[in-house]
Amino acid sequence: MDEFELIRRYFSLAHATRSDVTLGIGDDAAVLDLAPGRELVVTVDSLVAGVHFPSDLESQAVGHRALAVNLSDLAAMGAEPAWALLALTLPAADDTWLAGFSRGFFSLAERHGVALVGGNLAHGPLNITVTLQGTLPKGEAITRRGAKTGDLVYVTGHPGDAAAGLQLLQAGNADSGNPCVQRFAYPEPRVAAGAALRGLASAAIDISDGLVADLGHVLAMSGVGARIEVERLPLSRRLLELHGLLQARELALGGGDDYELCFTVPAARVAELETLARTFDCLVTAIGRIESHPGLRLLDGQGREVKLAGHGYRHF
Numbered sequence: 001m002d003e004f005e006l007i008r009r010y011f012s013l014a015h016a017t018r019s020d021v022t023l024g025i026g027d028d029a030a031v032l033d034l035a036p037g038r039e040l041v042v043t044v045d046s047l048v049a050g051v052h053f054p055s056d057l058e059s060q061a062v063g064h065r066a067l068a069v070n071l072s073d074l075a076a077m078g079a080e081p082a083w084a085l086l087a088l089t090l091p092a093a094d095d096t097w098l099a100g101f102s103r104g105f106f107s108l109a110e111r112h113g114v115a116l117v118g119g120n121l122a123h124g125p126l127n128i129t130v131t132l133q134g135t136l137p138k139g140e141a142i143t144r145r146g147a148k149t150g151d152l153v154y155v156t157g158h159p160g161d162a163a164a165g166l167q168l169l170q171a172g173n174a175d176s177g178n179p180c181v182q183r184f185a186y187p188e189p190r191v192a193a194g195a196a197l198r199g200l201a202s203a204a205i206d207i208s209d210g211l212v213a214d215l216g217h218v219l220a221m222s223g224v225g226a227r228i229e230v231e232r233l234p235l236s237r238r239l240l241e242l243h244g245l246l247q248a249r250e251l252a253l254g255g256g257d258d259y260e261l262c263f264t265v266p267a268a269r270v271a272e273l274e275t276l277a278r279t280f281d282c283l284v285t286a287i288g289r290i291e292s293h294p295g296l297r298l299l300d301g302q303g304r305e306v307k308l309a310g311h312g313y314r315h316f
């Protein structure tokens, strides 16, 4: 099967069509119509087999994750996703693998109104690179720079579950239906929550490398510090059952792959946030506070500092 036949079979599936795609797949480049008053928000992420996911992960999950990690980056900016580009390097034209991949990719794209507007296929070690573009009203992006002393620190969902799921997969004894394995294989990017936080969150980031590592980026960019009260961490029952309290905390703080949002809100607007959060399809938990003293402090219920063994995923 040649490149064009593969593209026709697996990547021109019926999926979200958008009126702002003037010209999609099939020409030298796509032509997209950016509405007046809106800004383009762009992100790219590569997933390398054996580095970012186990090589034998089911292909439907690979397709889902390849788009989900990019959706999560746009969510952290408060942007609404619109147009995706997919560069896929494949060791072989395996029909079963490609069918699963495209099912995972397009079902998530459909749910978020994302149109695939271009791509590239090459032969080589398995690597998936997705460029995702979204939009938001001019000047309204939520960045990592806006956290201020006194702001509350929030996290969505149950951080730690995905890292526990990856450990199960790596140990080779994972039941694919295990909820932690599902959280790793099929992360749910917080797209609606991110967009709703525009104008309310003072800063935001998505958790890819671990809560401590990613919140650390917000603190550095904002020129502030923070305290996290570890007893407030929203540990899931399934994580506690697998690992017990101390190890569960380690995974929630230092494990990666959650694709939850960590964001800050001015103390004067907490009631507003709590009302808004009731409309979210995910849990939102206050876990700490921004302080002027630089660095991140982890405190137990008695206000004593606790140490973390790991410090998040390192890329090199």
Ligand SMILES: [Mg+2]
Binding pocket: 072, 073, 076, 205, 206, 207, 208
């Ligand atoms: Mg990110």
